[in-house]
Amino acid sequence: MSTGPTSGSAGPALDALPAAARSRVVTLTADVLPAVVRLPPALRRVAEFAPVRRARLGAGAITAALADEEFRERVATQVAARTSTDRDDDAAGRAALAWLLRPEDWGAVVEEAAAELAERDDAAERDEAEAARLRQRLEQVEQTLREVRAAHKVQVDEYKAEVSTLRRKLGEARAAERSAREQAETVARGADERRAEAETASAAQDKEIRRLRGQVERAEAEVSAGRRAARAERDEGSLRARMLLDTVLEAAAGLQRELALPPVSGAPGERIERELAEAGAPTAGSTAVPGGATPTVLEQYLTLPRARLLVDGYNVSKTAWPESSLEAQRTRLLGALAPLVARTGVEATVVFDAASSATRPVVRVPRGVKVLFSPEGVIADDVLRELVAAEPPGRMVVVVSSDRAVATDVARAGARAVASEALLGLLARSS
Numbered sequence: 001m002s003t004g005p006t007s008g009s010a011g012p013a014l015d016a017l018p019a020a021a022r023s024r025v026v027t028l029t030a031d032v033l034p035a036v037v038r039l040p041p042a043l044r045r046v047a048e049f050a051p052v053r054r055a056r057l058g059a060g061a062i063t064a065a066l067a068d069e070e071f072r073e074r075v076a077t078q079v080a081a082r083t084s085t086d087r088d089d090d091a092a093g094r095a096a097l098a099w100l101l102r103p104e105d106w107g108a109v110v111e112e113a114a115a116e117l118a119e120r121d122d123a124a125e126r127d128e129a130e131a132a133r134l135r136q137r138l139e140q141v142e143q144t145l146r147e148v149r150a151a152h153k154v155q156v157d158e159y160k161a162e163v164s165t166l167r168r169k170l171g172e173a174r175a176a177e178r179s180a181r182e183q184a185e186t187v188a189r190g191a192d193e194r195r196a197e198a199e200t201a202s203a204a205q206d207k208e209i210r211r212l213r214g215q216v217e218r219a220e221a222e223v224s225a226g227r228r229a230a231r232a233e234r235d236e237g238s239l240r241a242r243m244l245l246d247t248v249l250e251a252a253a254g255l256q257r258e259l260a261l262p263p264v265s266g267a268p269g270e271r272i273e274r275e276l277a278e279a280g281a282p283t284a285g286s287t288a289v290p291g292g293a294t295p296t297v298l299e300q301y302l303t304l305p306r307a308r309l310l311v312d313g314y315n316v317s318k319t320a321w322p323e324s325s326l327e328a329q330r331t332r333l334l335g336a337l338a339p340l341v342a343r344t345g346v347e348a349t350v351v352f353d354a355a356s357s358a359t360r361p362v363v364r365v366p367r368g369v370k371v372l373f374s375p376e377g378v379i380a381d382d383v384l385r386e387l388v389a390a391e392p393p394g395r396m397v398v399v400v401s402s403d404r405a406v407a408t409d410v411a412r413a414g415a416r417a418v419a420s421e422a423l424l425g426l427l428a429r430s431s
Contacts, residue, residue: 012110014066017095018117021110022063024096029062030054032078040065076100091116120230127223134219138212145205152198159191293418295425301416302344304396310384311337312401313352313371316420319402330363336427338366343430346398349387353380381406388415 014022033039033047033054043065046058055062066072079100095113098106166184170177293301302309317329324332330352341348354360354373365371374380384399388410391397397415400423401407407417 012099012107014063014099017099017110018092018114020092020117021095021099021113024092025066025099026059026062027055028079028096028100029066029075030058032075032082033058033062035078036071036074038071038074040068040071072100076102091120120227123226123230124223127219127226131216131219131223134212134216138209138216141205141208141212145202145209148198148201148205152195152202155194155198156191159187159194162187163191293416293422295422295429298398298418298422298426299344301396301398301418302340302346307344307346307396307398308391309341309346309348310387310397310399310415311348311350311423312380312384312399312403312406312420313350314380315401315403316423319420320424327361330361334363334366334369334371336431337369340427340430341366341368351380351383351387355379385409385413388413391415 014025017025030046031051031054033043036047039047040061042061043058046054046061049057066075079097083097091113095110095117098109098113103109163184166180166187170180170184173180301307311333313330313333314326317324317326317333321329321332334350337348337350340346348368349370349372351372351374355376355378358376360373363371372383374383381401381403384401384406388397388399391414393414397410398418399406399410399415400418400420402420407419411417
């Protein structure tokens, strides 16, 4: 994660963040609110509150103010200054910092943290549901036990009443005293047996209750252990990934030294360029993300190792010099590209559309720049798509065009699409 605020690419709005991440964004903003310059009127009063009251009482005003990109950038500057050496490993904290600071990959960081929060919430909900089920089962068992005890008490009361009746009859009929006594003893023995059975059932119910309580305690312990294990596994996974990356890099370097591999020359797109050149017109590839990368981001792309730049020639030149002739446009564009190619070392190809012409004009090609004209009947957009498709996955291929269809197709093929205005801004800066 970057340690300072950047413009970044478009990503989720604050309302689209998980609740925990939104709360962390509000808390971070409230902490630095007094240090932020040019506060909106709605937040000036909030900035005078105590730190705890700012986040609690000013949450609505802070959330509304963060919709302003300039205010968000001022807040990000203060947050970055305070968090440069102390990063939050919690998923909500990572999402909040990424949303505020806007590093290059902040959208992916927010999505990853949101997925982690959702997974953690799902696991907690499942554990809570299991604990609720066990508690419900325990309540049912306790209710059954109470009912059994009540039924047994009623039976005991009935047996006692029956014994009293028999004893009363003994006094009324002396002649039947022996038989009545025996009968009473028989009934008493049956009552004792049933009482013993009731006590046995009660003991069994008590044992079941203790077992269910033990299950509840074990389930709660497993929930806590699961959370600790998840944190440990996440940290261990990061360490393993880093060690694996270092091992792969070292193995690749050792293999290159052992095999004495020569430097790579040429590019995958050269075959297509030769075929088009033999047919009477060379080709090139480009990508465009209208309104996407800035001149600074484009320059960073071009300085990456073995980067490839594909330019939709007339799309750029007509954007910059619409009043000039096509010949003048080609000359000015190629002349402006030469210093940029020399400074960055990028492999550059400019494709001009010649689909409706059977002849090809003669152009003066600067050193380090390839110039292609699309074959008759083939537009430059299709040539750009073919060049991008020929490149291996993973290579930095930058296509400059403001054509939205071209930008969408080359981006889907793995290239970076940049609007013509971004290249023109970089050329103006380089001149």
